[in-house]
Amino acid sequence: MNNQLLQEQQSYLAERLRGxxxxxxxxxxxxxxxxxxxxxxxxxxxxxxxxxxPLYRDREKYDxxxxxxxxxxxxxxxxxxxxxxxxxxxxxxxxxxxxxxxGGSKMHLKDPVKIFDTGIGGTKQLLDYAxxxxxxxxxxxxxxxxxxxxNEEQLVAENHPCLLDPMVLRNSYAEVKRVCESMLTAYSAKxxxxxxxGRLTSTFGTGVAYNxxxxxxxxxxxxxxxxxxxxxxxxxxxxxxxxVDDAASAFLYxxxxxENCNAYNLTNRDNAISVRDIAxxxxxxxxxxxxxVFDIAEDIKALGFRKEGITVMDPSKLENLGWKxxxxxxxxxxxxxxxxxx
Numbered sequence: 001m002n003n004q005l006l007q008e009q010q011s012y013l014a015e016r017l018r019g020x021x022x023x024x025x026x027x028x029x030x031x032x033x034x035x036x037x038x039x040x041x042x043x044x045x046x047x048x049x050x051x052x053x054p055l056y057r058d059r060e061k062y063d064x065x066x067x068x069x070x071x072x073x074x075x076x077x078x079x080x081x082x083x084x085x086x087x088x089x090x091x092x093x094x095x096x097x098x099x100x101x102x103g104g105s106k107m108h109l110k111d112p113v114k115i116f117d118t119g120i121g122g123t124k125q126l127l128d129y130a131x132x133x134x135x136x137x138x139x140x141x142x143x144x145x146x147x148x149x150x151n152e153e154q155l156v157a158e159n160h161p162c163l164l165d166p167m168v169l170r171n172s173y174a175e176v177k178r179v180c181e182s183m184l185t186a187y188s189a190k191x192x193x194x195x196x197x198g199r200l201t202s203t204f205g206t207g208v209a210y211n212x213x214x215x216x217x218x219x220x221x222x223x224x225x226x227x228x229x230x231x232x233x234x235x236x237x238x239x240x241x242x243x244v245d246d247a248a249s250a251f252l253y254x255x256x257x258x259e260n261c262n263a264y265n266l267t268n269r270d271n272a273i274s275v276r277d278i279a280x281x282x283x284x285x286x287x288x289x290x291x292x293v294f295d296i297a298e299d300i301k302a303l304g305f306r307k308e309g310i311t312v313m314d315p316s317k318l319e320n321l322g323w324k325x326x327x328x329x330x331x332x333x334x335x336x337x338x339x340x341x342x
Contacts, residue, residue, distance in 0.1 A: 014046030026099030027054030055080035082122035119176035151309030223286035235276030
């Protein structure tokens with residue numbers, strides 16, 4: 001962890017966001033809660049005087065996630081769901097839209113229509129809200145999966161062509177993200193506020209739920225519980241990853257320095273690694289008390305996995321805004337294990 005860089009970034013962002021009101025949807029999720037924590041840190045350590053409006057769907061979950069922050073005057077939580085009208089009426093300088101169904105949730109196997117209802121409906125509601133409440137900027141949390149089945153050694157930049165097959169059910173998540181990015185540009189053209197998309201790579205670290213279904217959480221659970229890690233594929237997929245706290249700062253850098261109607265890759269260029277090697281690193285960090293076992297499934301697609309390949313994103317455009325990652329990949333794995341250990 002680079003403490004000096006962390007302090008420099010927090011000082012810079014606090015100055016740029018001082019006195020602003022920032023609405024964060026999906027505030028009980030991994031990325032949304034990290035952004036809220038980061039904003040609170042700016043208030044606590046930099047006297048940023050930011051009013052934070054966390055949007056939640058489940059009040060009980062909100063109370064669990066923020067159980068130690070109930071007395072904070074800088075938080076003004078509000079209920080928000082994609083299937084109901086917005087009941088609150090607050091002015092927001094910025095909206096960061098994190099709410100949605102994760103691609104790793106396997107919802108495309110359980111209820112693929114819900115992905116469209118929630119993703120498109122919720123985004124349109126918040127864009128409508130921004131258009132009627134003098135919002136300055138709107139940041140959308142998108143995904144690297146928008147590039148589709150990329151399998152190549154070269155870095156994937158934001159202008160890389162989309163290779164999605166709309167007839168593949170797994171791609172429903174990424175197709176929704178594409179539609180929502182297009183909605184951003186339409187609303188900006190009509191109503192005049194600035195919009196940005198952050199195409200987020202696989203992200204984890206502090207705050208991962210114990211029952212998170214994604215592979216990195218399952219691997220970490222195995223280490224914590226003393227179970228062998230059983231892989232149903234060869235684990236050859238290579239991509240780069242990002243610490244969730246670095247993701248929080250990256251979205252804020254886009255908010256203050258981004259160019260209107262632009263997308264940005266969010267990743268750490270130094271974290272390109274295979275799924276198999278992540279398992280090995282977690283086993284080593286856990287003291288080599290469990291083993292890596294392969295039990296290759298006959299039908300990988302039936303498990304909801306993406307096709308194996310190489311997708312390494314180019315974060316140069318984001319880095320040109322002044323952002324750099326603070327945490328190493330080993331830091332992130334340690335934070336993941338610490339979170340699951342409680």
